[in-house]
Every structure is written in structure tokens, then in C-alpha cells.
Amino acid sequence: MADDVSGKIADKILWVAVIGAGPAGYYTAEALTTGRDDVRVDIIDRLPTPFGLIRAGVAPDHQSIKNVAKRYSATNDRENVRFVGNLSLGRDITLKELQTLYDVVVLATGAAKDRELGLDGENLTGIIGSSAFVSWYNSHPDFRNLAPDLKVASVAVIGNGNVAIDVARVLAKTADEMTNSDLAPHAADQIHGSPIRDIYVFGRRGPLEASFTPKEMGELNELENCVALVDEGQLPDASGDDELAGAQKKNMIALRKMAENKPDDKNIRLHLMFYRRPMAILGDERVCGIRLEKTRVEADGTCTGTGETETLPVGLIVPCIGYKSAPIEDVPYNERRGRFENDEGLIADRLYCVGWARRGPTGTIGTNKPDGVAIAKKILEEVQPSGRGGRVGLDKIVEERDLKIVTFADWKKIDEAETSAATDGAPRVKFASVEDMIEAVDNQ
Template sequence: MGKNGALNGPDTLNVAVIGAGPAGYYTAEALTGTDQSVNVDIIDRLPTPFGLIRAGVAPDHQSIKNVSRRYEATNQRDNVRFVGNLSLGRDITLTELRELYDAVVLATGAGKDRPLRIEGEDLHGVIGSGAFVGWYNAHPDYKDLQPDLRVASVAVIGNGNVAVDVARVLAKTASEMSSSDLADHAANSIHGSPIKDIYILGRRGPLEASFTPKELGELNRLENCVALVDGSQLPDEATGETLAGAAKKNMAALRTMAANTPDMKPVRLHLQFYRRPMAILGEKCVCGIRLEETRVEDGKCIGTGVTEVLPAGLIVPCIGYRTSPIPDVPYSERYGHFENEDGRIDDGLYCVGWAKRGPTGTIGTNKPDGVEVAQKILSEVHASGKAGRAGLDHVVKERDLHIVTFQTWKKIEASEEASAAAGAPRKKLVDVNEMVRIAES
């Protein structure tokens, strides 16, 4: 063993993983789970590990966050180190990292919202789901977002679980969210909002929607909000009989919603299918959205020419994400991720997770992806005597950078847990400087 528990020797492979989310951790786990001598530094620009587990998973879905225990176990390995508060581009360049490590893996995720590409999407009151979810999850990048929720109606665009999460978080009462880690600033805004109508809008029909049954079913059990569906938009009973698995469960949930009435609860959540956004209306601020009725033919979404205007003071598009480009790394504008061949970008440079394949799949999808890329690295890359961890430590010291290790991150975690309200798991810190101060205390 060398300094900080790192392995030493001419045959030790030094790997840097950029991004401390699920894809990064599964890759590190696979790289260090064989007999080969490997050191892995997991680098993240934030002082906090776990990526979307912390900042993307809905705050009222605490059970899903338990997967972080697996990543914590990976961090207990002597040859794995978390290096937080170290930003690629700001503190160190990719070229420098490639000179220090035998292999570099980009596990940077897909943090940019896909644009709607319709008129009015730049109006005040249009907030992509990446930013909106980051805001209510206490992501430091979005702590000052300040969406104006003093509105009567909200339009959420998309037919997947992110759209359901956004709608549910807006619809739940303070008591329903009391066991969550919803950011304080978001709780104050959401629970003081006069919102009465929330719309989830999908271009296609219920059979094409990508909700999972658990998430969709939750909409039928909200304390203060009734979920509504137009029964005429659902397939007939005969078609329903042919469904199986998730599709069958989803249809059962939607049929229950179709039997609900608007007067059952004070807030109404409308799931509307076959509606395509055409333009967002307003002068400086959003006041509504123009929709076109659609139909699905041979798997294609076709406009009918019939339009309507839906009043809305806030619009949250949940239509997917794109990876942020990195200078000198080949990037696919079409697909929004790095150009690669089964995870390989160039000699010694790889990508994994959403940065590799785009924003598809669940958290668990990243495990086989990480294993595959790790195996590729172990078979293609050979130890070259590069400085690795010791070289990075030299850069950190020389530039007076304030990194956060997993051990010092635990101080941040302890502070958040100690500050939590009764029944809540933590009170998330949102200021990076404050996090670093606690880590260094």
C-alpha cells in the first residue's frame, strides 16, 4: 500500500473517473473488484458524492436513495478515493488528467435539458426539469432559481417518470413531504403556492407513455389532489385485455383516474394524452401554451390540426437531457452524448452511463454498463508508471485547491442529519463554500 491506502507498483493501473454518480461508482466497483492492481480516483466538481441519487431522485422516494450504501462500500476500499470539489476545466484540464492517469472515464451524466424548440420557450416561467428538479433537490447550481409558483396552473410536458415526479412534488402537502429531504427553499415556495391545476401533457397516447406502475399509481393516493384522465383517451376494454406487465398495471391506474371527479379534492392533476406543444404564450412571462391534438399511426405521432390554448403560469418540460460537451472530446449533437464505440472514445479515454448512451434506463442500468466499460479498460489499458493519485495530490497542493474526500464528506452528511426536522432524513446544505468549511473543520 502507498499513501492514502493506494496500491503501488509498476503494474498498478491508475484510473480517474469523472463524475461521482451511479455510473461512476459502478465503474469503480468493477475496476477494483478483480485481482488486477488498480487505483481509482472518483472526481466530482461538487463536494457531495452520489450524483443523481442525491440531486435527481425525488425527495419523497427515500428508499431509492438507499443504493448509495453500495457506493459507500466501494469507497471503503483502500484503492478507491472520492475527490470532491474538483472541477474539470476550472481546477484541472482533461489533458492534465490524461497525463496523470493511465485511463480517464467520463461519467459526467446528462445535466442539460433538451430544448423544446418551439416559440416562447425562452419566456420567464419556462423551466426545464433538470433545473427544476435540481432546485427542489437542493443542488447548488439551482439554489437561486426562484421559480414563481404564485400561479393557478402548471403544465408539465412529458410522459415519463420525471414528469410524474415533478407533478407529485408540486401536488403533495407539507405533511406528505415531512419525511422527505425536499429543500427548505422549495418547501416554502411549493407549500405556500395557490396552484389548483397541474397538467401532465403527452404527445402520444397512454400505451406509449413510459411511466412505471409504482410512480403512476402514487398519483391516485395524494392527500389533497385528485388525478383525472379523460376516459375517451384510453384504449377500449378489448385492447386492455391484451396488455400484460407494466402496461396492464398502468392502464388499471389510468382507468381508476378516469372514474374520479374534479370536485373530490381541492387540487386537480390532469393527465392529458395526444397533445403536442406548439407554442408557449406570453409577452415577458408565460400565460399559457398552445397545444395541437395528435393521433398515433404506425408508431408515428401525427398532428390533426386541431389546437387549443391551455392557461398556465409555469411550464416544466420533462423531455430528456443532454450531456454537456467537453473541449476536444468528440460529441454527438444529434444524440446529446459523447461519440464512442462501446464506451471507448480514444486511447485511454472512455465514457460510461448517460455520457455514453444518452439519458435512458434506470439507476440499475448503469451497473452492467459500468462493468462492460471496466472490462474494456482492464483488457486494453496497461500500467505505464504514470503519477496517478500522487500526481493529482501534487496539483491540488500546488494550486491550493480545497478538495473533499469521502471521510470529510461524512462531516457534511453528519451536519445535514443533525439539522433535519423531526422525521426528515437530512436538511441539505446548498452552499458549496459552507460544505467545504464543514468538511475542513
């Protein structure tokens, strides 16, 4: 595994360790190594699988979005880029050790932790944050045993963004509609056997402030066994539609169509609700309802409560209210913003961050590309090679500690095993445990 760079040539090599094999990490590696023979990048991830939220965050029925992984694979085909999977920062190696081995360490760890609601009753059984819930139905090893109780009649999904729509849509779709997806089999069994009949999706602002994208909104009007509903009284006066543009205009077209739908058109009802904010979670040991306050958006854009409340009887609540990065020992962290403290990506000498770890959970997958390019440019301008050992030193530690790392060639074996297991048009059946992934590597 050792790199063949040695002698005086090694002194001119800039060694970079990128922690996190998601979009931000790959775009940074791509930008660092494009046209550069003097840079070597090791992309390190605690899981044996690359691509981060492309694999574990994108909805299983949105396969076209996952095609961007082909670009990341092309980056890994470069001789000066290496994937090092199944190597966990903190468990297997420390940040300080990596900083002695590499000229630069870049934290591209994303934002995988759910934000808290901060409400009474938040710790009741039946409340599952969207990061955990989405990871569960996407076969993430950390959440394969989550086992949410879906034997409920109604679900509340908190949030007016695409994650909320994804959760609602996955819960509402039939088994036939999910045939061409990579929905985790353990999740499919529970979802498609669930008695759920009402799904409430709500946010505290109005339809014009919601961050749904038109594609996701349009899909809600095309579900086989679920009717999307919205109270026409929560929509703005139609006379202003001509002044709208872009996503707002397209979303309003979809919403006005929903306002014409009837509750008994299909077996499952998906209620899009606006001007509602959660006040309290109800229940003793487990969730039985949620109390909401009606809101209004003032002329200056602020959202205020009206004092009028209502209660929804629900057995499951999935908050989709944002994420935060997991803190790392000895790295300054901004708790309020859920990201690492940094100055345009610089945390400390030779320590950088990129993507959601830098700016917080904002933007799309594509937003990470210019971010990665900017951080790569900053690194190349600010850091000079120092003769550190880079991957040679890392490989020595791996050998001394008898660690089982996964290379990109190994990942391709996992990929082949997953795709070979697929049936009925599914793209793959993903492994949901690290042990099964390692076994797939060893058996090929």
C-alpha cells in the same frame, strides 16, 4: 494524501480517473477494483458530495431509491478507491493534465443539461427545464437561487415519463405528505405556499406508449389534497385490457380509476393528458399559456398531428423532455444525441465514457450497473499500466494550486451535519451551497 505505492510496484498499477461520482461512475469503479489489487481508481467530482443524481435527481419523497448509495459507500471503503470532491474539470484541472497522470480517464458526467423545446416563446420567463427544476427542489448548489415564481394558478408539465410525474407530485403534495422527505427548505416554502390548483401533464402519444412505471402511476391516486384525472375518451377500449401485461396492464388499471374521479373531489386537480404536443408558448415577457395540437398514433407507430389545437392558460411550464451531457473541450460530442461520440465506450486512446455520457439519457439507475461492468472489462482488456503517477501526481497539483478537495471522510462530516439538522422525520436537511459544505467539513 499521497498513495504509498512506489517503485516497481507502481509500474504495475493501473491508474484510473473516473470523472463523475454518480451511479455510472461508482458501478465502473466497483467493477474495476473487484478482486484487483493492481488497479487504483480516483472518483473525481466538481461537487463536495458524491452520488450524483441519487442526491440531486431522485425525488425527495422517494427515499427508498436512495438506499443504493450504501452500495457506493461500500465501494469507497475499498483501499484502492478514493473520492476526490470539489475538484472541477476545466476549472481546477484540465482533461489533458489528467491524461498525463492516469493510464485511463473515464467520463461518467451524466446528462445534466435540459433539452430545448425548439418552440416560439421558449425564452419567456416561466419556463424551467426539469433538470433545473428538480435540482432546485433537491438542494443542488447550482440552482439554489433559481427562485421559480410559483404564485400561479396552473402549471404545464411536458412529458409522459417518470420525471414528469415526479415534478407534478412534488408540486401537488401537502407539507405533511413531504414530512419524511429531504425536500429543500427553500423549495418547500414556495411550493406549499403556492396557489396552484391545476397541474397538466401531457405527452404526444397515448397511454399505452407512455413510459410511466406502475409505482409512480399508482401514487397519483393516493394524494391527500390532489385528484388525478384523465379523460376516459383518451383511453383504449377496455376490451383489450386482458391482452396487456406488465407495466402497461398495471398503468391501465390506475388510469381507469382516474377516469372515475371527479374534478371537485379535492382542492388540486392533476390532469393526465394524452395525444397532445406543444406548438407554441404564449406570452409577452412571461408565460401565460401554451398552445397544443391534438395528435394520433398511426398503425405503423408514427405520431402525427390532426390540425386541431387548444390553448391551456398556465403561468409555469416545466418541460420534462430529456437531457444531454455537457460538452467538454477537446472531446468529440454528438449534439443530436446529447452525448459524447464513442465506439462502445471508447472515445479515444485511454479515454472512455460510461452511463448517460456514453449512451444518452436512457434507462434507470440500475441500467448503469451492467454498463459500468462492460466498460470496466473493456478497460482491463485494452489498457496496460504505464508507470504514470496517478494520485500522487494529482495530489501534487492540488497542493501546488492550493485547492480544497473533499475526501470521502470529509463527505461523512457533511452527511452527519445534514442528518443532525433533520427534524420531524426528515432524513436530512441538505446544504444548498458549496461554502456551507466546506464549513461543515472544517468545523468537525
